[in-house]
Amino acid sequence: MAGSLDVVSLGDGGTVTVEFAGNKIVDGPGADFIVFENPFLIGGAPDNPYAELGTIEVSDDGVHWSAFPCAATVYPYGSCAGWHPVYANADSGNIDPTDPDVAGGDSFDLADIGVRVARYVRITDRPDVNTVFDLDAVAIVNALCP
Ligand SMILES: [Ca+2]
Numbered sequence: 189m190a191g192s193l194d195v196v197s198l199g200d201g202g203t204v205t206v207e208f209a210g211n212k213i214v215d216g217p218g219a220d221f222i223v224f225e226n227p228f229l230i231g232g233a234p235d236n237p238y239a240e241l242g243t244i245e246v247s248d249d250g251v252h253w254s255a256f257p258c259a260a261t262v263y264p265y266g267s268c269a270g271w272h273p274v275y276a277n278a279d280s281g282n283i284d285p286t287d288p289d290v291a292g293g294d295s296f297d298l299a300d301i302g303v304r305v306a307r308y309v310r311i312t313d314r315p316d317v318n319t320v321f322d323l324d325a326v327a328i329v330n331a332l333c334p
Pocket residue numbers: 214215216217218219220297298299
């Protein structure tokens with residue numbers, strides 16, 4: 189499976205902030221949001237993704253940020269984004285992009301970093317990793333205003 193080409197490339201060390209106007213991510217059961225990049229598995233091996241790592245931070249006010257730790261340089265990449273292939277596809281629409289069990293992508297649980305609600309998600313390409321993060325989409329799993 190090839191990664192999506194319908195993406196926003198951040199550039200090395202680049203950053204993008206996604207705001208959910210009129211909505212928020214809330215800490216509910218399990219994963220609360222999913223970040224979709226376009227990694228693929230080299231040779232189809234699950235333990236050998238072509239990872240384009242980014243650090244994920246969340247904020248409720250756009251001023252104070254909490255980061256998911258992302259320091260790994262070898263598989264598995266822990267709380268980094270950009271290393272789980274995406275299975276949901278907006279064009280075919282047969283996989284729910286908000287279901288972390290089937291959608292693929294990198295899922296995040298606010299409880300892991302002690303955050304209750306977040307309106308913003310900031311993604312920063314890892315400048316120490318010689319790949320470039322390409323943002324496909326961010327999906328809310330647990331929304332405050334569904
Ligand atoms: Ca949660």
